[in-house]
Amino acid sequence: MAMKNPVHPGAIVREDCLKPLGLSVTEGARRLGVGRQTLSNLVNERASISIEMAYRLSKAFGSTPETWLGMQLAFDLARSRHLERTIEVARIAAG
Amino acid sequence: MAMKNPVHPGAIVREDCLKPLGLSVTEGARRLGVGRQTLSNLVNERASISIEMAYRLSKAFGSTPETWLGMQLAFDLARSRHLERTIEVARIAAG
DNA sequence: ATTGCTGTCGATTGACACCGTACAAACAGA
DNA sequence: TCTGTTTGTACGGTGTCAATCGACAGCAAT
Numbered sequence: 474m475a476m477k478n479p480v481h482p483g484a485i486v487r488e489d490c491l492k493p494l495g496l497s498v499t500e501g502a503r504r505l506g507v508g509r510q511t512l513s514n515l516v517n518e519r520a521s522i523s524i525e526m527a528y529r530l531s532k533a534f535g536s537t538p539e540t541w542l543g544m545q546l547a548f549d550l551a552r553s554r555h556l557e558r559t560i561e562v563a564r565i566a567a568g
Numbered sequence: 569m570a571m572k573n574p575v576h577p578g579a580i581v582r583e584d585c586l587k588p589l590g591l592s593v594t595e596g597a598r599r600l601g602v603g604r605q606t607l608s609n610l611v612n613e614r615a616s617i618s619i620e621m622a623y624r625l626s627k628a629f630g631s632t633p634e635t636w637l638g639m640q641l642a643f644d645l646a647r648s649r650h651l652e653r654t655i656e657v658a659r660i661a662a663g
Numbered sequence: 664a665t666t667g668c669t670g671t672c673g674a675t676t677g678a679c680a681c682c683g684t685a686c687a688a689a690c691a692g693a
Numbered sequence: 694t695c696t697g698t699t700t701g702t703a704c705g706g707t708g709t710c711a712a713t714c715g716a717c718a719g720c721a722a723t
Binding site: 494496503504505506524525528529532533534538539542543546549550553556557560561562563564565 | 589591598599600601619620623624627628629633634637638641644645648651652655656657658659660
């Protein structure tokens with residue numbers, strides 16, 4: 474299920490944006506207007522999609538900033554599910 | 569329109585969580601398990617909803633982390649619309 | 664070997680959430 | 694008035710993370 478194990482947005486950039494167009498990381502970074510390392514960290518899933526990067530990706534490859542950031546949010550949420558048991562609060566409203 | 573000018577998530581906490589229950593910022597922070605300043609900054613719209621805070625809010629007041637973070641994302645996106653014109657990229661795919 | 668392009672590591676900077684402490688102002692009760 | 698609570702706010706410090714720059718190794722072409 475996509476809901477349980479979302480793919481890292483950087484993998485989308487790598488597989489669905491750069492690869493089909495035969496773009497290298499360096500060339501992709503140039504088109505996006507960011508440093509080589511910035512895009513490299515993203516496609517290697519070491520960095521997240523920032524707001525600014527979301528605008529760049531949507532402008533260069535299509536889609537919308539909302540979509541890119543939504544993917545990042547889904548990924549972050551799935552990766553932080555362990556907090557569900559860690560965090561303790563005093564329940565106030567109905568739960 | 570809610571899409572153009574989303575309300576800050578901190579205002580939701582203030583108006584729809586604390587106020588209806590008659591909870592002070594101090595008491596709310598205690599129940600949430602965070603410092604008083606942390607909640608104060610949030611309800612006064614000076615801080616954003618972090619992943620951890622999203623879990624705390626959903627546990628204490630209901631709703632889901634997705635909903636809280638989605639509100640924050642909508643707010644951040646609306647507040648960063650100016651990047652639409654600022655950012656320059658070399659368009660690659662159809663746009 | 665030299666040149667040029669590429670991917671990646673290391674260190675730094677800047678932004679931000681969070682904490683503890685502390686101070687001043689507002690307010691309720693004794 | 695004195696006391697206690699709440700609140701906003703400011704300062705100092707920690708930790709995380711995106712972005713950036715400098716430097717290095719791999720590799721192809723000349």
